[in-house]
Amino acid sequence: xxxxxxxxxxxxxxxxxxxxxxxxxxxxxxxxxxxxxxxxxxxxxxxxxxxxxxxxxxxxxxxxxxxxxxxxxxxxxxxxxxxxxxxxxxxxxxxxxxxxxxxxxxxxxxxxxxxxxxxxxxxxxxxxxxxxxxxxxxxxxxxxxxxxxxxxxxxxxxxxxxxxxxxxxxxxxxxxxxxxxxxxxxxxxxxxxxxxxxxxxxxxxxxxxxxxxxxxxxxxxxxxxxxxxxxxxxxxxxxxxxxxxxxxxxxxxxxxxxx
Amino acid sequence: xxxxxxxxxxxxxxxxxxxxxxxxxxxxxxxxxxxxxxxxxxxxxxxxxxxxxxxxxxxxxxxxxxxxxxxxxxxxxxxxxxxxxxxxxxxxxxxxxxxxxxxxxxxxxxxxxxxxxxxxxxxxxxxxxxxxxxxxxxxxxxxxxxxxxxxxxxxxxxxxxxxxxxxxxxxxxxxxxxxxxxxxxxxxxxxxxxxxxxxxxxxxxxxxxxxxxxxxxxxxxxxxxxxxxxxxxxxxxxxxxxxxxxxx
Ligand SMILES: Nc1ncnc2c1ncn2[C@@H]1O[C@H](COP(=O)(O)OP(=O)(O)O)[C@@H](O)[C@H]1O
Ligand SMILES: [Mg+2]
Numbered sequence: 160x161x162x163x164x165x166x167x168x169x170x171x172x173x174x175x176x177x178x179x180x181x182x183x184x185x186x187x188x189x190x191x192x193x194x195x196x197x198x199x200x201x202x203x204x205x206x207x208x209x210x211x212x213x214x215x216x217x218x219x220x221x222x223x224x225x226x227x228x229x230x231x232x233x234x235x236x237x238x239x240x241x242x243x244x245x246x247x248x249x250x251x252x253x254x255x256x257x258x259x260x261x262x263x264x265x266x267x268x269x270x271x272x273x274x275x276x277x278x279x280x281x282x283x284x285x286x287x288x289x290x291x292x293x294x295x296x297x298x299x300x301x302x303x304x305x306x307x308x309x310x311x312x313x314x315x316x317x318x319x320x321x322x323x324x325x326x327x328x329x330x331x332x333x334x335x336x337x338x339x340x341x342x343x344x345x346x347x348x349x350x351x352x353x354x355x356x357x358x359x360x361x362x363x364x365x366x367x368x369x370x371x372x373x374x375x376x377x378x379x380x381x382x383x384x385x386x387x388x389x390x391x392x393x394x395x396x397x398x399x400x401x402x403x404x405x406x407x408x409x410x411x412x413x414x415x416x417x418x
Numbered sequence: 419x420x421x422x423x424x425x426x427x428x429x430x431x432x433x434x435x436x437x438x439x440x441x442x443x444x445x446x447x448x449x450x451x452x453x454x455x456x457x458x459x460x461x462x463x464x465x466x467x468x469x470x471x472x473x474x475x476x477x478x479x480x481x482x483x484x485x486x487x488x489x490x491x492x493x494x495x496x497x498x499x500x501x502x503x504x505x506x507x508x509x510x511x512x513x514x515x516x517x518x519x520x521x522x523x524x525x526x527x528x529x530x531x532x533x534x535x536x537x538x539x540x541x542x543x544x545x546x547x548x549x550x551x552x553x554x555x556x557x558x559x560x561x562x563x564x565x566x567x568x569x570x571x572x573x574x575x576x577x578x579x580x581x582x583x584x585x586x587x588x589x590x591x592x593x594x595x596x597x598x599x600x601x602x603x604x605x606x607x608x609x610x611x612x613x614x615x616x617x618x619x620x621x622x623x624x625x626x627x628x629x630x631x632x633x634x635x636x637x638x639x640x641x642x643x644x645x646x647x648x649x650x651x652x653x654x655x656x657x658x659x660x661x662x663x664x665x666x
Contacts, residue, residue: 197520197521199520282505285501285503286499286500286501286503287503287504287505287506289463289466289468289499289503290497290499290503290504290505291505292466292467292468292492293466293468293492293495293496293497294492294516294517294567295489295492295493295517295521295522296516296520296521
């Protein structure tokens, strides 16, 4: 059939629009659940630990190596027009504005969106979500709100920590391999880094954290039946959370840095 | 007390409930029988609002369930799910006491735990089980913990979805007695799904047979053996021949 590709495009477009619609609806339901009592504090505290604290090692390792690699690249690139001394400031600006939040967000998407989707999806297919309802507990308030709030609060903190570790990675490579003077490296970093560089990255982190947890919960709550359904929900959660991070990153960068 | 009128529910093209009409009087124990996959669990879930019916009405105490305050409505219910549906992130006693640890029925932790241990004892589980996690229990034990959770807050209306499936005959007997006791002692209204004919005879006041999306027969448990209804006859004798197809 000649029209098959057109039909496929049409069908995927419709599916995409339906998906956007139902995620938006889920977003508003989450907000509504957030603004009405009860608030499950224990679940929130638990989520802070599993989402935030337990992500520290991965985010730290990722940004440490990336900071180091960035220093090498900028040094090599800078050497082409005799501007090797920009390494400290570009590493710091690059980490704070872009790489800290994006890499932090992606690592959290891989770690957290998947585990949230798998956990809630399993609860869904084993009727635990139904059981919550019959025990007079709203699954949106009990499961979604604590995770979304915890991610929105903890990912910016992860980003701030990741920024520092990334800059430290650049410092290690800069002073150890590239012959920078340690004191000069630090001074150069501090002189050129502006508050807004850091803040913009942290705001990005909050948005990414929110998106990752929301998408993880959404796919879990809408998981298909059986083990296969949970597997698919987990995969979709990681893929769509990652894509959403890149898209949101572009939009936020436009907003923040083009005047 | 529970009045179901002309209830329809389809999943995609699959028509599961096709006009179920059923009345369960207050304080009675109604048992639903019927082949697997005929929509018995879906029927219970419709009453609880976990599944949205396509059409038809469900009234509890004369009030349409879609128009009542959900929290107050659900506070009257206890439900044992077919697969127990225990929360695997918390220990057995916390599962049983879930309702007693939060929300309007919240009480001190020791008190909630004491109630949980007592309910566990009633379903034949010792206090040593209280601190285990659901994953450490056998299927039959999970089922009994689910039962303890369903009765923990002394509900007025209790639904049991296959309470004795997967239990040995002695434990089935214990659970049957318990269900009967809950209905008699607490004056609760019960709706039980089961395939187990000894269970039916032990706990039912009334029996309804669900097949092909409708109630084919309903009557007192005493009439079960004398009815000429071909569906019921085939079901209680477990015959391969009859109006109920073996392949469905
Ligand atoms: N959420 C659902 N989505 C799609 N189909 C469902 C769903 N729940 C139940 N069904 C289908 O409805 C039918 C009746 O299921 P159920 O009520 O669980 O049967 P049983 O009488 O054994 O309890 C089955 O064929 C099942 O596949
Ligand atoms: Mg069933």
